[in-house]
Amino acid sequence: MSSFEATLAGELAGIDQAGLRRALRRVESIEGGHLGYAGQSLVQFASNDYLGLASHPQVVEAAIEAARRYGAGSTASRLVCGSLAPHHELEELLAEWKKTEAALVFSSGFATALGVIPALLGNADIVVVDKLVHACCIDAARLSGATLRVYRHNDLEHLEEILVWANEQRSGKGATKRVLIVTESVFSMDGDQAPLEQIVDLKDRYGAWLMLDEAHAVGIHGETHSGLAEARGVADRVEVQMGTLSKALGASGGYIAGRRALVDYLVNSARSFIFSTAPVPAASVAAAAAIRVVRSPEGDEMVGRLWRNIGTLDRILEPHRGKQDRAASSILPWIVGPNQKALDLADGLRRRGIFVPAIRFPTVPHGKSRLRFSVSAAHSPADFELLEKALRELARETEPAPAA
Ligand SMILES: *Cc1c(COP(=O)(O)O)cnc(C)c1O
Secondary structure (H helix, E strand, O other): OOHHHHHHHHHHHHHHHOOOOOOOOOEEEEEOOEEEEOOEEEEEOOOOOOOOHHHOHHHHHHHHHHHHHHOOOOOOEHHHHHOOHHHHHHHHHHHHHHOOOEEEEEOOHHHHHHHHHHHHOOOOOEEEEEOOOOHHHHHHHHHHOOEEEEEOOOOHHHHHHHHHHHHHHHOOOOOOOOEEEEEEOEOOOOOOEOOHHHHHHHHHHOOOEEEEEOOOOOOOOOOOOOOHHHHOOOHHHOOEEEEEOOOOOOOOOEEEEEOHHHHHHHHHHOHHHHOOEOOOHHHHHHHHHHHHHHOOHHHHHHHHHHHHHHHHHHHHHHHHHOOOOOOOOOEEEEEEEOHHHHHHHHHHHHHOOEEOOEEOOOOOOOOOEEEEEEOOOOOOHHHHHHHHHHHHHHHHHHOOOOOO
């Protein structure tokens, strides 16, 4: 074996020993609440397609039509000749929906964070993030070169302590330091919500800016389903509204919504925007079609069904994960602790026709491995019945045998 291979094999052996080895599964089909895997059809509680829009006929047709009209790719970056009509239409639609002056789309949510945070901050600045923000925001914060401070998850007192500290740094030698707070509105692995009103009050009080990642909230929360900022009435006070088009909207890409100056500045400075080929036109057209569905009466009906399904799953999980706060999103984690336990439960469910991912470190902290259930409006009563039965059987299987 070459030393290159041997080095990597050694790394993999370490990952294996820790029970953290991952491998890809080849999924043959995925639609709504079902996926095809290894010749089986499984009910899945895994995808982020919370409304079933990835396979909605209007969304799929729009993508096909766009591919015919604009081709398979965008041919260049936005600033060269890849700034196609579908990108502009999607941005206008997003801005209208979010009630902001402007919006900007990127080829993914990850690329959005990676472009935006380093564009806004540099070495002299401070970035303050919730402990549980997504890897893309952590990586982007590091890339920016700003001083990174982490506050305990949803802990307003800790956040305020850090903002006090940040202002002390600012009042030092001359240079006005920028302070940016980054949080998710709905957290991707825990499914809980950030105390947005209080965070917005704090950032105003201390003269900081807020970047809000609505990846798991857009399409689901708020009167027009534009996100949790809308639901809490704070959207117009958030400097940088970020989200993805790849989850509830069923398409692909990331976005920023905010002031015209923000968008114009990002066009001139966000490196993942400038130095990357524009999003695939079919993806942008699909995202726009999905937003139109979400904002229609059909969208209201889908979101209503999603929330009823969330309530159903919450009730089914209760005997297993214990009493919890009422589910605040379409993500319901069952935190079981050890890696092996999460893997065994996922295996047991898979044998009974159900796919739920076991989530381990580094996606979640050590000792907090979990089954992460995600619900869709597309799940049927029969899907939930199968899950309920499977969980009951598994619980019986793992009960200690009665003493002889
Ligand atoms: C998925 C996710 C992203 C990344 O979005 P993609 O479009 O999948 O790249 C960003 N932030 C959070 C919180 C996410 O869950």
